[in-house]
Amino acid sequence: xxxxxxxxxxxxxxxxxxxxxxxxxxxxxxxxxxxxxxxxxxxxxxxxxxxxxxxxxxxxxxxxxxxxxxxxxxxxxxxxxxxxxxxxxxxxxxxxxxxxxxxxxxxxxxxxxxxxxxxxxxxxxxxxxxxxxxxxxxxxxxxxxxxxxxxxxxxxxxxxxxxxxxxxxxxxxxxxxxxxxxxxxxxxxxxxxxxxxxxxxxxxxxxxxxxxxxxxxxxxxxxxxxxxxxxxxxxxxxxxxxxxxxxxxxxxxxxxxxxxxxxxxxxxxxxxxxxxxxxxxxxxxxxxxxxxxxxxxxxxxxxxxxxxxxxxxxxxxx
Amino acid sequence: xxxxxxxxxxxxxxxxxxxxxxxxxxxxxxxxxxxxxxxxxxxxxxxxxxxxxxxxxxxxxxxxxxxxxxxxxxxxxxxxxxxxxxxxxxxxxxxxxxxxxxxxxxxxxxxxxxxxxxxxxxxxxxxxxxxxxxxxxxxxxxxxxxxxxxxxxxxxxxxxxxxxxxxxxxxxxxxxxxxxxxxxxxxxxxxxxxxxxxxxxxxxxxxxxxxxxxxxxxxxxxxxxxxxxxxxxxxxxxxxxxxxxxxxxxxxxxxxxxxxxxxxxxxxxxxxxxxxxxxxxxxxxxxxxxxxxxxxxxxxxxxxxxxxxxxxxxxxxx
DNA sequence: CTCTATTATGCTCAAATTGAGTATAAATCC
DNA sequence: GGATTTATACTCAATTTGAGCATAATAGAG
Numbered sequence: 001x002x003x004x005x006x007x008x009x010x011x012x013x014x015x016x017x018x019x020x021x022x023x024x025x026x027x028x029x030x031x032x033x034x035x036x037x038x039x040x041x042x043x044x045x046x047x048x049x050x051x052x053x054x055x056x057x058x059x060x061x062x063x064x065x066x067x068x069x070x071x072x073x074x075x076x077x078x079x080x081x082x083x084x085x086x087x088x089x090x091x092x093x094x095x096x097x098x099x100x101x102x103x104x105x106x107x108x109x110x111x112x113x114x115x116x117x118x119x120x121x122x123x124x125x126x127x128x129x130x131x132x133x134x135x136x137x138x139x140x141x142x143x144x145x146x147x148x149x150x151x152x153x154x155x156x157x158x159x160x161x162x163x164x165x166x167x168x169x170x171x172x173x174x175x176x177x178x179x180x181x182x183x184x185x186x187x188x189x190x191x192x193x194x195x196x197x198x199x200x201x202x203x204x205x206x207x208x209x210x211x212x213x214x215x216x217x218x219x220x221x222x223x224x225x226x227x228x229x230x231x232x233x234x235x236x237x238x239x240x241x242x243x244x245x246x247x248x249x250x251x252x253x254x255x256x257x258x259x260x261x262x263x264x265x266x267x268x269x270x271x272x273x274x275x276x277x278x279x280x281x282x283x284x285x286x287x288x289x290x291x292x293x294x295x296x297x298x299x300x301x302x303x304x305x306x307x308x309x310x311x312x313x314x315x316x317x318x
Numbered sequence: 319x320x321x322x323x324x325x326x327x328x329x330x331x332x333x334x335x336x337x338x339x340x341x342x343x344x345x346x347x348x349x350x351x352x353x354x355x356x357x358x359x360x361x362x363x364x365x366x367x368x369x370x371x372x373x374x375x376x377x378x379x380x381x382x383x384x385x386x387x388x389x390x391x392x393x394x395x396x397x398x399x400x401x402x403x404x405x406x407x408x409x410x411x412x413x414x415x416x417x418x419x420x421x422x423x424x425x426x427x428x429x430x431x432x433x434x435x436x437x438x439x440x441x442x443x444x445x446x447x448x449x450x451x452x453x454x455x456x457x458x459x460x461x462x463x464x465x466x467x468x469x470x471x472x473x474x475x476x477x478x479x480x481x482x483x484x485x486x487x488x489x490x491x492x493x494x495x496x497x498x499x500x501x502x503x504x505x506x507x508x509x510x511x512x513x514x515x516x517x518x519x520x521x522x523x524x525x526x527x528x529x530x531x532x533x534x535x536x537x538x539x540x541x542x543x544x545x546x547x548x549x550x551x552x553x554x555x556x557x558x559x560x561x562x563x564x565x566x567x568x569x570x571x572x573x574x575x576x577x578x579x580x581x582x583x584x585x586x587x588x589x590x591x592x593x594x595x596x597x598x599x600x601x602x603x604x605x606x607x608x609x610x611x612x613x614x615x616x617x618x619x620x621x622x623x624x625x626x627x628x629x630x631x632x633x634x635x636x
Numbered sequence: 637c638t639c640t641a642t643t644a645t646g647c648t649c650a651a652a653t654t655g656a657g658t659a660t661a662a663a664t665c666c
Numbered sequence: 667g668g669a670t671t672t673a674t675a676c677t678c679a680a681t682t683t684g685a686g687c688a689t690a691a692t693a694g695a696g
Contacts, residue, residue, distance in 0.1 A: 007363050011398075012421060045325050046398065046662080048418035054398035078422050080329075080364065080372035080397040100366035102329060102420075104396050121512045265684070268646080272682095287643030288691040311684070565672080583655070585674085590653095605672030606662040629654070 009100040013058045014043040014215065014223035016105065017070060019113035020239050023132075025255045026119035027113060027219055028066065028110075039120055041219065042066065043103065057070065058106055068110050072238040074229075076105040076221045079214060105218040107225055109238040122223065123258070125208045125216055126302045128225070129177055130258040139165075142207065143189065150187040174257050181220040192216060227257055231310050234275050237295040245283050245290035253310065265311035273308050289315030327418040331376045332361040332533065334423065334540035335388060337431035338557050344437035345537055346384065346430075350530065357438055358530030359537065360384065361421065376424055386428055390556040394423040394539050397532060423536040425543055440541065441576070443534055444525045447495055447541070448576040453559075457483075460525065461507065467527040468505040492575050493546045499538040510534060538631045545575055550594050555613040563601050563608035564588060583629035 017028040029039035045060035051057035055073055062070055113119045113228050123130040127138050144167055151157035164179040166172045184190045184207065191210040209214060229235050236253050248267050270276055276293040283290045327549065333345040347357035362379035369375035373391055380388055398420050431437045441448040445456050462485055470473035482497045483491045502508045509528040529535060545551050554571050568584050588594055594611040601608045 007328050007365055009329055009364075009366055010325050011327055047325055048326075048327055048398060048420070051398075054396065054420075057398070075395060077393060078372065079627075080366060080375070102366070102372075245644090263683070264645085264647090264686085268683090285643080285692065286691090287641080288645085288693095290644055512648095563673090580656070582657085582674085582676090586654090602663090603672080604664055605670080606664090606674085613683060 003268065009102045011041050011046040011048075011054075012101060012103050013046050013054060013061070014041050014103050014105050014218055015058060015062060015108050016041055016076070016219050017062070017066075017068065017108045017110055018222060018239075019110040019119065020252050020255050021113050021116065021119060021121075023251055023255050026113055026120040027070070027111070027122060027125075027222075028118060029120040030118070038210050038212050041215040046104070054104060055106075058108075060071075062108070068114075069112070070108040072109040072224070072235060076107050076109045076218065076225060078102060079218075084151075103214075105221060107200055107222040109226075109235065111239060111241060122219070125211065125219060126177065126207050126223070127183070128180070129164050129174075131172065131174075132254060132258060132260050135172075138207070143184070147183070147187055150189075174259055175224055177223040177227065178217070178220045178222065179224075181217060185217075190216070223256075230256060231308075234273075234295070234297070234308065237275070238298075240295065243279050243290060243292040243294050246276075247290060249276075249293075257310070262311050266308075269308045269311060270291045275308060327420045329364040329366075329372075330361050330419060330421050331364050331379075332359050332371060332421050332423050332536055333376060333380060333426050334359055334394070334537050335380070335384075335426045335428055336385065336540065336544065336557075337428040337437065338570050338573050339431050339434070339437060339439075341569055341573050343440040344431055345440060345540075346386070346431070346436060347438040347529075348436070349526070356528050356530050359533040360586060364422070371426075372422060376426075380426070386432075388426040388428050390427040390553060392425045392543070394425050394536065394543060395420045396420060397536075421532075423539060425540040427544075427553065429557060429559060438527075440537070443529065443537060444499070445526050446498070447492075449490065449492075450572060450576060450578050453490075456525070461502070464507055465501070465505055468507075479604070492577055493542055495545065496535070496538040496540040496543075499535060503535075508534070541574075548574060550589075552613070552615070554578065555593070558613065561597050561599065561610045561612050563610060565608060566593075567594075567611075580629050 013272050015028075019026050019028075025156050030042050030044055032038050032040065040064060042062070044058075044065070046054055046057045051054075051060060052056075055075070057071065058073065062068060128136050128143055130136060144165065147161055147165065149165070160183060160300055161167050162170050164173075164176050164183050181190070185193050188194070189209050192214075208216075211219065226235070230253060236249055239252055239256075240249060244269055247263075249270065250261060250263065253266070254261055275296055279292045279294050281292040326607065333346075336345075339342050346360055348360050350356050350358065360380070360383060362376075362383070364372055364375045369378060373393070376391065377388065380386060446454050446461055448454060462483065465479055465487070469479050478501060479485050481489050482491075482494050482501050499508070503511050506512070508525050510532075513528075526534075529537065532602060544553070554567055554574075557570055557574075558567060564585055565581075567588065568579060568581065571584070572579055593614055595614050597610045597612050599610040601610055
């Protein structure tokens, strides 16, 4: 329409590169150069005349910078500038008008995670998302009371609170990581809201370790997507070594979901979907040795295989 | 890294604006200005200093250009330049290096579709995707024989053919619209492959009406996403008027899925999930009058409501 | 060498969900 | 008034799920 508006932008590709170390899901971060100690996600520019697609561009700088073998890559979302954070109602309009940046977020999965100090644990950034040891204390002690006060008698806010946090009488849904983060942002419960000027006072509690710019939001998007995908596509195996025990698969799944699963039912699904086959070898550890399995459909694109239905059980609210 | 590469791009926002007219899903198209008669999806540039987010930018030019009320909007995928088509292995490298364009694809749903000539029926572009009258002839008569010849003795190709088209002995999966399109593109079975120079000879049959650039690919992405979403989120109601019969909901769902559903089971799901409530009024048409219902959760964001499990039945392969 | 802790694996069983019907009701069209 | 059309109620077997008990195979302690 009108040509007197800038339409030219720079594109950068941000990646939530996820792996599982022990029983903790981790995410590759780069150290902060500025004053604060906040980590950030790795990112790099996209040169359209150098790389045919953005995914190729992404793989390129990930290899160059991290020497990591990322197998699975999936585009998450494209965020259009202005504050580079949540897309809430009011945005900080105090940008300098020089160059606009659009950032394309990616989720990548890696089987290994060398250099432990560069990988940051998910649940340090999102402590309320790990339910493996029961309902996290931070919810009842901090988040819920604050959010309830925030919603007051606003019908819409209460509805969202119920939907997204399951409060007071609905079940917790592990996939709503992004929705919960956004609600907390909106309510001024996370540090980023203060940094963006949406919140007057600095909140007293941390509510998880902050990240640079909107990176925590991208990580939340990645978590949501991965948790959802796990339930209908066999992506767990992108995080497993070539041979593994069934318990190992379960522990990895549980780590990502932040929830404990029923062992026998989990294995029943694995068996029914014929996703793994025995290698013949056995693992040696404490207790009875377990059979070692391998993923049946390596090499070729397993992108649209049926995946394992995860037995989440019934009682998911306390 | 190196600064001697262009990193500046233009962004355009393309939209697959979907509605249902009668029993046909339709998509808003703009007429072709060039020699061919190929329609295209509406698109517009994104001005980062004018619109805070891309979604706002999108809504803006949609309102300006079409005077349509689009309720539901969802980002689909961001395509990075170079040919502006499928992201297959070889891309046409004969681009002029002036200005690069990144296009962000959106899916939008509209309850009405005025000006019938501007709306193009899905299944004219994808005739193999409509199974409501049984398995489409075009599959057995054209597509499958060609694809089988194409795959030859290539194990990987045969595997994909089975995965994506269910040939020879697996079930058809209605969600793999994009995968099927991409496979056909790769095999040179759609006109776009010829236009991109991936295919030497012009194929004899049309295999669905072509669209400009990579627009048919974007539409395929939209169809895949919508078909998938329908099964776990109550998005159908974004396509329904304020009052409707249960059969109307079912017909709309069937139109999008391209499949017939079991009536009683469909209604059972609707009832169980408590998504609709009676208005008290009755519809008048041929046959016994049906009760008119309305969606329970209008106004507020129904984005993450459970949605209706769709009873797709067992025998989905012929 | 036996007991115990630990992990793996096999099997059961009731409850819930799903797929696929049949039967009946209420309107219009001719 | 009967055929046609559409709506709605109800049934029932098969399958899937949630939740559990029982047993097997190892390492380490005493």
